[in-house]
Amino acid sequence: MINFRPVRILVSLAAVSLGCLSELAADQVLLAPEDFIRQSFAEEPESKVIWLDRELKEAANEILGHGYKGLRIRYWQSGDRTAWVLDEIGKVKPITAGFVVDDGVLQEMRVLVYRESHGWEVRYPFFTRQFKGRTLDEKKQLDEEIDGISGATLSVNALVRLSRLALYLHQKALP
Amino acid sequence: MRLLLAGGLLLGGTLLAETPSPEEMWAIIQQQQAEIERLRSLVEESQGEATAARGAAEEAQLAATEARTESRQVQARVEATALAVEEMGESSGAGQVGWWDRTSIGGYGELHANFYEDASDAIDFHRFVIFLNHQYNDWIGLYSELEVEHSIAGDGQNGEVELEQAFIRMDWTDRFSTDAGLFLMPVGILNEIHEPNTFFGVERNNIESRIIPSTWWEAGVKGTWRFGNGIAVDGAVTSGLDMSPAGVIRGGRQKVSEAINDVPAYSGRIRYTGIPGLEVAFSAFYQDDMAQSDPADIQGLLTTAHVDYRKGGFGIRALYARWDLDGTLSADAEEQFGYYLEPSYRWTIDDFFGDIGVYFRYSNYEYFSSRLLENEIYEIGLNYWPVEMVVFKADLQDISQSDQYGSKGDFAFNLGVGYQF
Numbered sequence: 121m122i123n124f125r126p127v128r129i130l131v132s133l134a135a136v137s138l139g140c141l142s143e144l145a146a147d148q149v150l151l152a153p154e155d156f157i158r159q160s161f162a163e164e165p166e167s168k169v170i171w172l173d174r175e176l177k178e179a180a181n182e183i184l185g186h187g188y189k190g191l192r193i194r195y196w197q198s199g200d201r202t203a204w205v206l207d208e209i210g211k212v213k214p215i216t217a218g219f220v221v222d223d224g225v226l227q228e229m230r231v232l233v234y235r236e237s238h239g240w241e242v243r244y245p246f247f248t249r250q251f252k253g254r255t256l257d258e259k260k261q262l263d264e265e266i267d268g269i270s271g272a273t274l275s276v277n278a279l280v281r282l283s284r285l286a287l288y289l290h291q292k293a294l295p
Numbered sequence: 296m297r298l299l300l301a302g303g304l305l306l307g308g309t310l311l312a313e314t315p316s317p318e319e320m321w322a323i324i325q326q327q328q329a330e331i332e333r334l335r336s337l338v339e340e341s342q343g344e345a346t347a348a349r350g351a352a353e354e355a356q357l358a359a360t361e362a363r364t365e366s367r368q369v370q371a372r373v374e375a376t377a378l379a380v381e382e383m384g385e386s387s388g389a390g391q392v393g394w395w396d397r398t399s400i401g402g403y404g405e406l407h408a409n410f411y412e413d414a415s416d417a418i419d420f421h422r423f424v425i426f427l428n429h430q431y432n433d434w435i436g437l438y439s440e441l442e443v444e445h446s447i448a449g450d451g452q453n454g455e456v457e458l459e460q461a462f463i464r465m466d467w468t469d470r471f472s473t474d475a476g477l478f479l480m481p482v483g484i485l486n487e488i489h490e491p492n493t494f495f496g497v498e499r500n501n502i503e504s505r506i507i508p509s510t511w512w513e514a515g516v517k518g519t520w521r522f523g524n525g526i527a528v529d530g531a532v533t534s535g536l537d538m539s540p541a542g543v544i545r546g547g548r549q550k551v552s553e554a555i556n557d558v559p560a561y562s563g564r565i566r567y568t569g570i571p572g573l574e575v576a577f578s579a580f581y582q583d584d585m586a587q588s589d590p591a592d593i594q595g596l597l598t599t600a601h602v603d604y605r606k607g608g609f610g611i612r613a614l615y616a617r618w619d620l621d622g623t624l625s626a627d628a629e630e631q632f633g634y635y636l637e638p639s640y641r642w643t644i645d646d647f648f649g650d651i652g653v654y655f656r657y658s659n660y661e662y663f664s665s666r667l668l669e670n671e672i673y674e675i676g677l678n679y680w681p682v683e684m685v686v687f688k689a690d691l692q693d694i695s696q697s698d699q700y701g702s703k704g705d706f707a708f709n710l711g712v713g714y715q716f
Contacts (some may be wrong), residue, residue: 240527
């Protein structure tokens, strides 16, 4: 008679392993946008939208080199602090990043979803901490240069462009 | 006592003298009544006004409530319309989400013109490449790269159609992923990242062509571990080279085209990018027999190290690569190596005109091709990027001490245009 116990144990182990793996994988979303918003404010922020009128469209085009999709951009605000979740193509895939701006100063840049095959470094603090404290100058450029990542130039540039856009939108949302 | 009595009579007499007469009293009462009537009418008038004001306020409040409700309804309608328009835009106008939303296309290409002092000049559309990627779900994706080299492929033609990448990446965790399929080998700087707008020089440098046989791809499985401090480790088991006993490394690439797969190859890399702008990496490739289809046995070990650093406009690249071969082959082929040093500077002209960069490269390399070819090349050049993804290049090379270029003269001048999208 066949002893099924080892088979059952193996099947159980495989199921547990697969379960763990699927939990570990947790997809490429590094931080859910709603969690990013929650972590960015001490108190519940107000959810708002800014409509992409002609002026904003032109500015987005100038900053990104192309238009920003959609009719409006959602943001969250509490006092002079705003948070933005924006998308931009890196090499061939969109990067989703979150930005917190307080009184015109970038407080945080977080990569929330990263889909490119190279340039994973842009998600880690040793890279993202460069964005803290950046402001926008009159030419809509960051006040200091961001050092890149070898092999991830396009992703780095995409995040710099989004940072400029977030700072510009903050200025327009809080005139 | 008499005094008191006299005082009382005096006071009593005075009071009696000031008491109004009944007529006077009646007149006073009439006056007071008139005043009361006037006050009453004033109060009643005020009450009427207050009631009217209350009514007006209530009406205004009602109107405000109605306006608020209407505003909310308009806002909801605008929100719904905006959402519908955005969704239509996102679904490419087809009204539904499909596979195309998870599929991306990219590519690059480069045209080169080479001018030699003592040899025929040449012009060549060296590479036309299309990336086609597809994301099956949040953690499994396909990455592919199809290339046409030298413009035209076919019998008797110079070019080739090559599948350079086609692998499935699985992101098991945000720090560990595997690639299975056909992928670029994790060695050197240019083998994995070689879009023309990412490097200086019209042609790829010779060390990453003759020593590291870029573009070099194999089939197999690769695991990548990434750590939060900027260290990444790759380990791969793949198909390997199949070189002739003559010892020509580049000729050993099988390109995963019905490739002999008797002897696997093992490769690994450790890379540090924990400081923005800096990359330091070491890699190794080992194959127990690199002449798989020949009775001769050739053990091969490739080791490489490189630094790539950019701070502001200043950049420097330095790379060393070395093959140690052992077995039945020419003694001159046993050690093949090369290195280069490339400082550069890049600056922005302005937002409209883009960037320009200049570089100098010193290359020293020895590789085997029928005989040992020794080379020492100095070159200078510039790149002009009108936009990030488009580059124009020019360089001048001193090839007077190069066996590779032999009788082509002392100098070579190259022009190129490249793009990526």
